[in-house]
Amino acid sequence: MTMMSGADIVLESLKRLGVDTVFGYPGGVVLPLYDRWPAHPEVRHILVRHEQGAGHAADGYARASGKLGVALATSGPGATNLVTAITTAHMDSVPTLFITGNVGRELLGRDGFQEADITGITMPTVKHNYLVMRAEDLAYTFAEAAYIATTGRKGSVHIDIPKDVFLEQADFVWPETIEIRGYRPQTVGDTVLIEEAAAIINAAERPIIFAGHGIILGNAAPELRDFAEKTGTPVLNTLLGLGSLPPEHALAYGMMGMHGSYWANHAASNADVIVALGMRMDDRALGRFADMNPTAKVVHVDIDPAEHGKNIPTHVPIVGDVKVVLAQLLDAVEVNSHAEWVRWIDDLRNDHRLSMSVPPGEEMSQQHVISKIAQFIGPEAVLTTGVGQHQMWAAQFGNISRPHQLITSGGLGTMGFEVPAAMGAAVACPDRAVWTICGDGGFQMTFQEIATMVDEQLPVKMAIMNNGFLGMVRQWQELFYGNNYVSVAMSQPDFLKLAEAYGIHGIRVTDRSQVDAALKEAAAYPGPVILDFRVEAEGNVFPMVPAGASLSETIEEPQRVG
Amino acid sequence: MKHTVAALVEDRPGVLNRVASLFRRRGFNIDSLAVGTTEEAGISRMTIVVEGAEGIAVQVERQLDKLIDVVAVEDLTNLETVSRELALIKVAARPDQRREILDLIQIFRAQVVDVAPNSLIVQITAAGDTLDALLENLRPYGVREMVRTGVIALTRGARTTAVPHESAEARRFHSESGRRPEGELPFVTE
Ligand SMILES: Cc1ncc(C[n+]2csc(CCOP(=O)(O)OP(=O)(O)O)c2C)c(N)n1
Ligand SMILES: [Mg+2]
Numbered sequence: 001m002t003m004m005s006g007a008d009i010v011l012e013s014l015k016r017l018g019v020d021t022v023f024g025y026p027g028g029v030v031l032p033l034y035d036r037w038p039a040h041p042e043v044r045h046i047l048v049r050h051e052q053g054a055g056h057a058a059d060g061y062a063r064a065s066g067k068l069g070v071a072l073a074t075s076g077p078g079a080t081n082l083v084t085a086i087t088t089a090h091m092d093s094v095p096t097l098f099i100t101g102n103v104g105r106e107l108l109g110r111d112g113f114q115e116a117d118i119t120g121i122t123m124p125t126v127k128h129n130y131l132v133m134r135a136e137d138l139a140y141t142f143a144e145a146a147y148i149a150t151t152g153r154k155g156s157v158h159i160d161i162p163k164d165v166f167l168e169q170a171d172f173v174w175p176e177t178i179e180i181r182g183y184r185p186q187t188v189g190d191t192v193l194i195e196e197a198a199a200i201i202n203a204a205e206r207p208i209i210f211a212g213h214g215i216i217l218g219n220a221a222p223e224l225r226d227f228a229e230k231t232g233t234p235v236l237n238t239l240l241g242l243g244s245l246p247p248e249h250a251l252a253y254g255m256m257g258m259h260g261s262y263w264a265n266h267a268a269s270n271a272d273v274i275v276a277l278g279m280r281m282d283d284r285a286l287g288r289f290a291d292m293n294p295t296a297k298v299v300h301v302d303i304d305p306a307e308h309g310k311n312i313p314t315h316v317p318i319v320g321d322v323k324v325v326l327a328q329l330l331d332a333v334e335v336n337s338h339a340e341w342v343r344w345i346d347d348l349r350n351d352h353r354l355s356m357s358v359p360p361g362e363e364m365s366q367q368h369v370i371s372k373i374a375q376f377i378g379p380e381a382v383l384t385t386g387v388g389q390h391q392m393w394a395a396q397f398g399n400i401s402r403p404h405q406l407i408t409s410g411g412l413g414t415m416g417f418e419v420p421a422a423m424g425a426a427v428a429c430p431d432r433a434v435w436t437i438c439g440d441g442g443f444q445m446t447f448q449e450i451a452t453m454v455d456e457q458l459p460v461k462m463a464i465m466n467n468g469f470l471g472m473v474r475q476w477q478e479l480f481y482g483n484n485y486v487s488v489a490m491s492q493p494d495f496l497k498l499a500e501a502y503g504i505h506g507i508r509v510t511d512r513s514q515v516d517a518a519l520k521e522a523a524a525y526p527g528p529v530i531l532d533f534r535v536e537a538e539g540n541v542f543p544m545v546p547a548g549a550s551l552s553e554t555i556e557e558p559q560r561v562g
Numbered sequence: 563m564k565h566t567v568a569a570l571v572e573d574r575p576g577v578l579n580r581v582a583s584l585f586r587r588r589g590f591n592i593d594s595l596a597v598g599t600t601e602e603a604g605i606s607r608m609t610i611v612v613e614g615a616e617g618i619a620v621q622v623e624r625q626l627d628k629l630i631d632v633v634a635v636e637d638l639t640n641l642e643t644v645s646r647e648l649a650l651i652k653v654a655a656r657p658d659q660r661r662e663i664l665d666l667i668q669i670f671r672a673q674v675v676d677v678a679p680n681s682l683i684v685q686i687t688a689a690g691d692t693l694d695a696l697l698e699n700l701r702p703y704g705v706r707e708m709v710r711t712g713v714i715a716l717t718r719g720a721r722t723t724a725v726p727h728e729s730a731e732a733r734r735f736h737s738e739s740g741r742r743p744e745g746e747l748p749f750v751t752e
Contacts, residue, residue, distance in 0.1 A: 119576065179732040182634075306627075
């Protein structure tokens with residue numbers, strides 16, 4: 001056994017966990033940790049410009065690679081700055097580890113300088129958290145934390161470490177196995193329930209699949225395809241499930257939910273059997289719960305038992321890893337095709353395609369720009385977004401074809417996620433192009449990370465959808481508050497000058513005719529680029545399920561609601 | 563309707579906070595919460611009575627089970643259980659009323675554990691509704707102060723709430739980590 005300081009144990013533990021990058025920001029109480037960093041060059045430290053940026057970058061890193069994302073902050077304000085990112089990652093079940101320093105042990109609870117009760121603050125927004133009081137517990141804590149973050153329903157885990165624990169000497173003992181009796185994720189589906197589900201699926205006339213983030217987090221896209229093909233079941237995606245089945249697949253019908261397609265929402269409402277896979281029956285995906293589809297039989301596969309029956313009644317709740325359960329189901333179901341039902345959806349799609357198409361005309365709509373970007377970068381690139389209209393249009397027109405392609409904050413809906421998440425993705429995937437579709441609002445929340453990207457040579461292409469508005473909020477004010485625009489129009493800085501200030505390339509695009517050339521120019525430039533797309537100011541995202549309405553009440557054009 | 567849920571939890575800092583925080587956040591109404599040690603060192607048992615609609619116990623149980631520090635959860639509502647609650651009730655009692663009160667509480671198998679010139683403390687251990695009944699009968703005399711422990715319950719017969727096994731190393735970590743080391747500076751109090 002080797003004695004070492006708590007700081008060395010932390011860094012040694014990260015190495016054992018295969019962590020190659022930590023996004024962090026120093027401060028008083030983590031100085032002992034930074035002091036030892038040069039002795040551990042295998043762990044790259046990326047100095048961000050704001051702890052929220054570190055957190056979203058760790059999140060983007062994890063979503064792009066499927067590996068654990070790690071962020072670090074100092075006590076007090078450093079730690080509280082992480083909270084939005086911790087919550088964002090946790091709401092979307094992203095495997096992340098957040099490390100904070102705290103004041104020395106003897107000062108805990110005395111309201112000393114930069115003390116925040118950060119474990120108290122993060123408690124309800126993490127899968128688990130720790131306050132480590134002895135250096136000898138650090139290695140075990142890191143091993144267990146990583147195990148919890150990356151298994152079962154993944155999520156964020158937080159470790160808080162008082163300053164003097166970094167300095168305390170202890171033996172480095174790495175646990176061989178992790179065993180937690182209060183945590184036993186079940187991976188294999190109950191065989192009786194599998195049989196019940198198979199019977200329901202085999203007898204279905206109009207089955208539908210809701211495929212969620214779990215398919216992507218659980219690497220179950222191949223199993224999803226096999227299952228859908230064998231049973232002839234059309235597939236709808238939640239926002240975060242996009243990429244689980246490529247759009248050109250005969251059974252892929254795209255996104256359901258608040259801004260899902262007319263045909264997807266009606267297919268969901270008219271199915272007689274719903275097979276929900278790795279999704280949590282969120283209100284944005286399902287609309288008004290009571291009227292989503294009250295007569296359908298619901299088979300719900302999710303690794304988190306608490307999701308079963310939480311929002312809508314479930315007939316067959318199967319707890320398990322969706323990859324394993326899909327393989328079990330595949331063996332149990334019969335070959336089927338539902339030609340008539342598929343044709344019904346196809347007809348609906350043909351009749352309603354217009355509401356999911358790039359609007360005609362010469363206006364530089366976001367739909368036009370985003371589909372151009374998607375076409376240009378292709379599915380091998382990583383695409384992150386902020387939150388708002390541009391996010392929904394990226395979901396609709398981004399041609400999301402593979403897992404881990406689209407990185408977006410679904411559950412928490414965090415504006416400002418786009419730029420740092422793209423930065424994290426660029427670290428995780430140096431061989432892929434990384435583009436981010438930014439809101440002009442969201443971009444201004446976290447663009448300070450451009451400096452980090454310059455330092456670390458991360459060539460992220462930032463396409464700002466500059467509509468001069470908090471677009472999604474403006475859309476709601478237009479549609480649901482009688483055009484009463486309040487605090488939604490924003491002046492913007494000169495984004496090209498901003499690019500110049502950071503020493504990166506900037507391109508302004510004011511007309512459709514310039515789009516292709518601008519994209520080529522951006523891709524050819526070796527470093528980060530800001531693209532300032534002066535898009536249509538008051539376009540609206542349709543189709544839409546007004547808040548509180550059911551999926552069958554999807555509207556395709558502006559109309560007074562309520 | 564009332565649901566009784568038992569949770570076996572790691573006896574470590576913050577666990578009560580985690581459980582309380584979960585109930586607050588999910589909007590579960592706690593009727594009573596009793597915590598105490600168990601036959602196994604390092605494991606505490608929480609008996610939680612929740613008020614809510616039919617399906618709520620399932621959500622309570624599953625959300626509790628999601629907490630890493632919660633080792634086992636069981637909904638006792640529809641099981642055969644022995645369930646008890648202890649109450650201390652301070653009743654206003656003139657000397658001339660004492661006899662009457664003593665007769666009354668005897669029916670409930672309660673005891674007097676403290677006597678003062680104008681008051682008594684009655685102690686009762688019983689199932690919740692018996693306790694409520696005694697309380698109703700004491701109210702006319704004037705209940706000056708009362709404290710109840712909250713319900714605790716065990717299933718009848720040999721059956722127990724199953725607790726999975728854990729290795730010695732894991733056990734040590736889960737029972738010791740997160741605690742303040744001995745010999746720290748105490749808070750100055752004057
Ligand atoms: C941090 C945060 N604050 C506020 C909101 C509420 N909100 C949702 S969308 C939106 C407007 C976003 O504007 P912008 O980034 O310009 O995107 P656009 O909708 O115009 O495409 C706002 C304010 C949010 N989602 N996140
Ligand atoms: Mg905008």
